[in-house]
Amino acid sequence: MRLQIIILFRGTYRIFSLKVDELREEEEGKIWAIGGGKGGTGKTFLTSSMGIYLAKNGKRVLLIDVDIGGANLHSFLGINRPRKSLTNFFEMGIPLSRLAVNTSVDNLSLITGDVHSLASDSIKFTQKLKLFRHIMKLRRQYILIDLGGGSHNNTLDTFLMADKKIAVLEPEIIAIENMYHFVKNALYRKIKMSLKAYGFKEVVEHMWEQRERYKIKSLKELIDSLKESFSHLGDILDKELSDFKIYLVLNKIRSSQDILIGSSMKSIFNKYLGINAQFAGYIEYDDAVWRSIRERRPLMLNYSLSRVAKEIGVFTENLLHEREMKVSRS
Amino acid sequence: MADKTLKRYFDVLEISPDASVLEIRNAYLLLKKLYSTDSVVISPIADEFSKKERREILLQVEEAFDKLMENLKNKQNERHHRIRHQPSASVPAGEEDEDVSYSGLELKKIREKLGVPLFEVSLDTKIRMELLKSIEHEKFDVLPPEVYLRGHLINYANYLMLNPKKVAGDYMARYESWKGGKKGGS
Ligand SMILES: Nc1ncnc2c1ncn2[C@@H]1O[C@H](COP(=O)(O)OP(=O)(O)OP(=O)(O)O)[C@@H](O)[C@H]1O
Ligand SMILES: [Mg+2]
Numbered sequence: 251m252r253l254q255i256i257i258l259f260r261g262t263y264r265i266f267s268l269k270v271d272e273l274r275e276e277e278e279g280k281i282w283a284i285g286g287g288k289g290g291t292g293k294t295f296l297t298s299s300m301g302i303y304l305a306k307n308g309k310r311v312l313l314i315d316v317d318i319g320g321a322n323l324h325s326f327l328g329i330n331r332p333r334k335s336l337t338n339f340f341e342m343g344i345p346l347s348r349l350a351v352n353t354s355v356d357n358l359s360l361i362t363g364d365v366h367s368l369a370s371d372s373i374k375f376t377q378k379l380k381l382f383r384h385i386m387k388l389r390r391q392y393i394l395i396d397l398g399g400g401s402h403n404n405t406l407d408t409f410l411m412a413d414k415k416i417a418v419l420e421p422e423i424i425a426i427e428n429m430y431h432f433v434k435n436a437l438y439r440k441i442k443m444s445l446k447a448y449g450f451k452e453v454v455e456h457m458w459e460q461r462e463r464y465k466i467k468s469l470k471e472l473i474d475s476l477k478e479s480f481s482h483l484g485d486i487l488d489k490e491l492s493d494f495k496i497y498l499v500l501n502k503i504r505s506s507q508d509i510l511i512g513s514s515m516k517s518i519f520n521k522y523l524g525i526n527a528q529f530a531g532y533i534e535y536d537d538a539v540w541r542s543i544r545e546r547r548p549l550m551l552n553y554s555l556s557r558v559a560k561e562i563g564v565f566t567e568n569l570l571h572e573r574e575m576k577v578s579r580s
Numbered sequence: 581m582a583d584k585t586l587k588r589y590f591d592v593l594e595i596s597p598d599a600s601v602l603e604i605r606n607a608y609l610l611l612k613k614l615y616s617t618d619s620v621v622i623s624p625i626a627d628e629f630s631k632k633e634r635r636e637i638l639l640q641v642e643e644a645f646d647k648l649m650e651n652l653k654n655k656q657n658e659r660h661h662r663i664r665h666q667p668s669a670s671v672p673a674g675e676e677d678e679d680v681s682y683s684g685l686e687l688k689k690i691r692e693k694l695g696v697p698l699f700e701v702s703l704d705t706k707i708r709m710e711l712l713k714s715i716e717h718e719k720f721d722v723l724p725p726e727v728y729l730r731g732h733l734i735n736y737a738n739y740l741m742l743n744p745k746k747v748a749g750d751y752m753a754r755y756e757s758w759k760g761g762k763k764g765g766s
Contacts, residue, residue: 427624467628514614514621517594521637522629576603 281385281393282569283412287432288425289399291418292501295539297396298326299562300569302550304392305358312350312390313360316408317398321363327353328546335364339384340377346384355551378404382411399428401435409436410443414569416497416530419515421508426515433496437469437525441476444490445483450476470524496525499565500532508532512575531565531575533558586651589644601652601741602694608645612638652741682742682750684718690740691716705735712736715751720758729755 284297297313305311315323316336324331332351338344350359385393395412397405409415417433419425442454457464458472466472473491477484496519500512512529519527536558542549550559568575590597593607613619615634618626622634680686691701702709711732714722723729730748737747 421620423620423624426621430624467630510610511621513610514619517611517614518621518625518629520594522625522633 280391280414281395281412282414282416283395283397283409284416284418285397285399285405285409285432286416286418286425287399287401287428288419291399291420291425292533292539293398293418294323294326294396295543296418296499296501296533296562297394298323298548299550299559300566301358301392301394302327302355302548303563303566304394305355306550308357310357310391311359312388312393313358314385314393314395315360315362316404317363317396320398323396324360324362325546326543326548327355327358327360328548329353329360332360332362335362336381337364339381346388378407382408385411401428401432403439406432406436406439410440410494414497415495416499416569418499418501419511420502421500421504421511426511429515433519433523433525434469437491437494437523440491440494441469441473441487444487445476448483448486450480450483453480468522470522473524492526494525496527497530497569498527499530502535503532504535528572529575530568530573531561533561533565586648589647592640592644593648600694602696604645604648608641611641615641649741682737682747683754684716684751687736687740687747687751688716690742694740701736701739705739707732707735718754718758720755723755726752726755 282300284293284300286293294315294317301311301313313323313327314336315321317323321331321335329351332349334344334349334351336349338349339346346361349361351361352359385395395408397408415436417429419429438458442451445451445454454472454476457466457475461467461472464475466475473487477487498512498515498519500509503509509532512532516527516529519525534557536556538553538556539549539558542552549556550562553559565575567573587597590599593599593604593611595603595607599607614621615638622629691698698709698712701707702712711724713719715729715732715736724732730752733748733751734744737744
């Protein structure tokens, strides 16, 4: 498709003709990864819901399900498991754009993973890099990646690649613990990868493994001591870590008191781990969520006026506009 | 105070420099509670995140809040000062010059604008709820003796970050005139 632009300039016409696809290409692809460590916190539900919300608001959205254990994003969208999956990309080199299937929502498509294609160690680092390269090249406004649970290296690397790193948690201790674990692992990996090109990967590993000897208690102290010992790393680390920003989403809250957990986690990430974190929003617990999943009728479509749907809209907007959830004390 | 220093205080409280008074207060209260109690978000990392570190954070939070409040008060005073020194025919010399006079209703309006419920004021100022209500509704006949009343007004005014002298002055004047009226009437 071509688009013609006519410009009137000093009495004469100039006609420019542009391919629309070229225009689209300029809209930088925005990759959001949704993870968080603990299973069952609502990552898949939120990924599907955000996708529907964005698509309903005129964005072109692609969802990618890379959940190693159980790719089930399709059921949350009320469709059957697509026959094509990422396996076809890895094993046959079929381009990602041909693996995407349409959903019942306009402008929303899906690429699904499957148990074999991404099983823990079956994909090699180079394959992974190839996947990332292809994801980044996709011409979609928004690409939402459902990471599934756990802190496996493949999961962490995908998380680190994303433009927006979204971590989902529930207001309960195991989810909080797993989230610390997940974010710390991601940060450690980020530090290592950032310094790899400078030949410092092993140094980082050594310092962290022998941290007692070096009197290092936390990753923040690791970073500080790296900067202190090797002053040339200071700027590099600052620059590399500046885009390590976590967007927290708190799901399944049951009281307004629970909301404080979101702001609290954000503060601890900032003050203790030295990580830039933002509390993007919360979603309350509502039986309608699992009912709609069971009935395969997405809540965002069938209960679009519910509070949960509104809350999803709010935090998706917060993510789009880099806004923080405003929390008032209750 | 230099903008940079101020910005740092806002950063400590994790709010943006255009935060309202209420946001500053809420952030302060949240952080204070967070780092002084063993909550569910601290316990998973309690062994690596020492009490000492948390105490240091608490001190920073405390300092940031104090400094930001101080800054706000100074700003307010500056504003009063400017107004006072503007030559104005309508304001008699020596008199307080703000356009508002602090009645009970006025205090109530300001509190509501800040979005603070009475019970919160009561929690923070230790003034009983009933008494706060009576102050706001000017139920002069149930208010405590004058020195106490004045003390409570100063306390409340500080809490709302108003000029305490002016608040107590305005309010007591209304109180006096009510007392005068009562005497005259009976
Ligand atoms: N806000 C909510 N209110 C009520 N139930 C919810 C809510 N969010 C999610 N659930 C329920 O929690 C369960 C887990 O949700 P979901 O599958 O999205 O989690 P997940 O994080 O993707 O899990 P996994 O780690 O296994 O991939 C589902 O049964 C879903 O119905
Ligand atoms: Mg899932």
